[in-house]
Amino acid sequence: MTVRIGVIGTGMIGRDHTRRIEKVLTGGTIVALSDSVPEAATNLRDELAPAAVCYPTGEALVAAADVDAVLVCSTGSTHEAYVLAAIEAGKPCFCEKPLATTAEGARRIVEAEVAHGSRLVQVGFMRRYDAGYRMLKTVVDSGIGAPLMVHAAHRNPTVPEQYVTPMAIHDTLIHEIDVLRWLLDDDYVSAQVVFPKRSRHAHAKLADPQIVLLETEKGVRVDVEIFVNCRYGYDIQCQVVGEEGIASLPEPMAVALRQNASLSTPILTDWKDRFVDSYDVELQDFLMAAAAGTASGPSSWDGYVAAITSDACVEAQESQGAIVPITLPERPTLYR
Amino acid sequence: MTVRIGVIGTGMIGRDHTRRIEKVLTGGTIVALSDSVPEAATNLRDELAPAAVCYPTGEALVAAADVDAVLVCSTGSTHEAYVLAAIEAGKPCFCEKPLATTAEGARRIVEAEVAHGSRLVQVGFMRRYDAGYRMLKTVVDSGIGAPLMVHAAHRNPTVPEQYVTPMAIHDTLIHEIDVLRWLLDDDYVSAQVVFPKRSRHAHAKLADPQIVLLETEKGVRVDVEIFVNCRYGYDIQCQVVGEEGIASLPEPMAVALRQNASLSTPILTDWKDRFVDSYDVELQDFLMAAAAGTASGPSSWDGYVAAITSDACVEAQESQGAIVPITLPERPTLYR
Amino acid sequence: MTVRIGVIGTGMIGRDHTRRIEKVLTGGTIVALSDSVPEAATNLRDELAPAAVCYPTGEALVAAADVDAVLVCSTGSTHEAYVLAAIEAGKPCFCEKPLATTAEGARRIVEAEVAHGSRLVQVGFMRRYDAGYRMLKTVVDSGIGAPLMVHAAHRNPTVPEQYVTPMAIHDTLIHEIDVLRWLLDDDYVSAQVVFPKRSRHAHAKLADPQIVLLETEKGVRVDVEIFVNCRYGYDIQCQVVGEEGIASLPEPMAVALRQNASLSTPILTDWKDRFVDSYDVELQDFLMAAAAGTASGPSSWDGYVAAITSDACVEAQESQGAIVPITLPERPTLYR
């Protein structure tokens, strides 16, 4: 069965997912497009999805009879409404992060999905599909004893002027928040943020770097360095310290070069290259589940927990080193 | 356009390519199967390709009106006839290696394709599609000056009893023969084989390890260690020494583990895992070219040159250290 | 000139330094030994220093006319008195850590040395003499912009029953406390300790692992993982994150081995092997300065600051995550 997909939002990520479904993956076809700028949708149709119908609104697209499943790739503030519409229509829905711009919004989605009674929503936390993280999880699950600590780093070469201090949580740490929960099969109970000396390369409205300290239910201590003006590259590090060994996230495959008095391997500089393969795996997973009328992978609940955790981290940023507790509601049976 | 594919030979690799086209890749569908053991074909149809028709012979499959392109995955001795049939029918044809069991056979295919006037054949040298070799080629082409030497190794943990000395060339070195020609954009002019002390793990009819020394037209010296009872893993090494630097084939991505007084990364032991991704890329490339009625990637000419080079290497094995010249016929315009 | 050395304390480290001066280094000779167990001294004399005179007390050894310089290698609680005696006698004095068992004691030594008017004391912080840390300091000083963060780890495979929670500071972290001050050319202003889940391999009176968070005057944030039951090895990690790059302490030189499906390098398991070369360099430095009647390297002031910082870290251990300020007295001119 070929899943007939409608894409809401035809910007960079919507376009990329459209290309993916049409040119790379198997089992899906793009039959509907919608964008707040209508010609963006028609342009994308002409370029990559000639059979698609362009709809004036996301709601109309969701309602279209030949749309089996929906990709929400529009601007973040619109996600909640479209996802709720998809749930209402009983259609599988892949939603780019954030699931909603507030924890409250994410909660409403969780409640709607619980009321529906089965999973329909996959949130776009693509790192869970990265081959490196999957290798790491295999080792952590079987080979190093109970995890005790995680040392992680999320570094970008540079960020634009509009990237301000809280975005270090909402746009950057959000990936670690989700993937480390998944890696450890655990939840956070507190957060603290400490601010090192500010890099001279950070602009005025951004404290950079930051270190976020998280504690989990099982007692694991996580430290994540966020450094978005590190200059040298886009570099994701993750080391899990267990009772009987330490496992590290693989470095991306690279040619080793002996040249100019140096033995070197290149470090990526563009975040889009780092997890490029995981987008394919993520969306293929969605297509396979959608063909069966359901969803797998990161759930609404995961999106909701990420939102609650993010909010606590932002509060911790504003609290000058104080330890902020993180309290989660009870996990609905659907997500156990 | 979806390319309608017929698969001749439904053993391990035929089955795997069928799965690939049905479950992973885009743009192709399996419409025909054939095997010398008919129930093998019907079993595969039932399992993975319900819409396929099973043909009693490969020739009948090639001739079927709804077969747009052919995959030759049968036993090596049958390749030549099926490929010639596909060329005769004007249908794109992917042929697993070897293209033919003799250089003469490969020459006949080259001549048939030249007579046809455009490319129809892709040979299954999948290493050209491996991400690591592609990264290496990018660096070699742009960053280390003229190549002067290649140091390579092809190691297997063990081989079965029936693997005898010449198979080190035909089954093992054949991959380096092709991929290094492609990497260097060069051809071989001589071969020499030296035999180190035999490993105690090699059985009686196999000289293991061996070192093959190749010289190219441009003067590059290539040494390839072939060691198929190395015990420790399936390990492919390739280092290109250029006038201004040295580039090495990436190691496969792996988790680094600190445990038991050791910092280690795993080495693969099963050859099927090492280039698994490259089979996907290779066959996707075939599907895209076949949709346009042609073929790209490793050509009949490449298969023919590999056969000539292999024959010289086997002669070198039998010549106790003598340097055996390699002479190629003129390259037809079609392959320039 | 050959410096005539008296060694107080002939246990493991005193014996090792005696061997070093007699058998490895140049410019020194052992002329006097003393131990609270007299036969320990005579045994060492017989074995390694036949020309040495054995004294009944450390004080008598310090006072001996032919002793040019003193090595204090006795149990920690006796250090202060012997060092003060050496200063009183105007003799260069190498003191194994701790300089004194309390910050007050260390302060008294500083005051005595300041009153003397020139340096006489070197404290046995040998890491400053390690080739790896020296390479790291060269890079940090010149190549990565201003340091912003340090991520460090100090791991032992196991510790004996008598090693309890505060010893993670006094016996283990003490090395990082000193060497990071030196590496960064900076002082600490606060400390915080967080306790991850306890390893099942830690005995009842030891919280293991621990993470110590230090802040420096310049705003650098230091995190040190202390994990003394890590099982896998004695492993010292140190990474300095600067505004324009990240530099890591070299791993000890090791043979890479491809074997048993693994590419590995050994990790040391005995702390004595890790910095073995630095003891030679440290003591050679002492001999050279002592020949000129002075001392260089880690000073009394450094020992005093390390004691103040340790005390704050132990207070932080007891304070459940609170941030404990660290206040230093003014640095005397002698140590600027």
Add this chain to the structure above:
Amino acid sequence: MTVRIGVIGTGMIGRDHTRRIEKVLTGGTIVALSDSVPEAATNLRDELAPAAVCYPTGEALVAAADVDAVLVCSTGSTHEAYVLAAIEAGKPCFCEKPLATTAEGARRIVEAEVAHGSRLVQVGFMRRYDAGYRMLKTVVDSGIGAPLMVHAAHRNPTVPEQYVTPMAIHDTLIHEIDVLRWLLDDDYVSAQVVFPKRSRHAHAKLADPQIVLLETEKGVRVDVEIFVNCRYGYDIQCQVVGEEGIASLPEPMAVALRQNASLSTPILTDWKDRFVDSYDVELQDFLMAAAAGTASGPSSWDGYVAAITSDACVEAQESQGAIVPITLPERPTLYR
């Protein structure tokens, strides 16, 4: 006992060994110097060895009653005569390589030492004292099964105009010739040299790079790449392939740096830095043996075998790929 040393030849290496004995090592003192340019000897005396007597000839130095042992650091063509004089005088003698400029000369030394009846000569093959090679030998001797192949490389960034083709053997390969014999506990039986395309950075009288193929008595196949205009650094590689694993010479310890889109470690560019520590160990070993009136480490026999092997390699250079046999005389009992 302090060994009283006379140094013949006060150029770069003679000066360096004088400094070493006076300032670094224990158990030796320089009492005599001699140089063909007398003021070179007196200058060195004034600078580093004030107690030394300067002799007009090396022969006079060897004969001096207070000289216990001799270091021959003069120009290569004079080595044989000085070493023979030292043997004649029954004095331990450290001789920088070459032991003699011809195999015949080395043979005469061997015969003189055999006639003397005990070892007196150590040849300056310092790599046997390098910590990395020693680690490698430990692993090779115990952990990888029987050696089957060695892949080695000896690379310099550049060489001066006077370095011509045969010097690749006499000045460069000579180190591998000795250290690999020692590493494998084996001797060579044949040599072949192949010439890759010449680097554009090699001057007219130098074929660069070269690959030397050696076979040993035990059947090990050794390939050594000699590339003395490799531009990028002074780089020594050595990999031993055994029946059950592969061990590689450690890379020198280095800071890993993340900077400018690259993860890199520095490669040395000056050969003097690569084995700097091994000179200390080598000469300390000489001092200890000399104190007992004998010599250890690389022997006259090793120097003689290296000379015979070098001659065969130069013949192989001139023989266009022919395999040149290497035949050794019977090893005298003294060297077993």
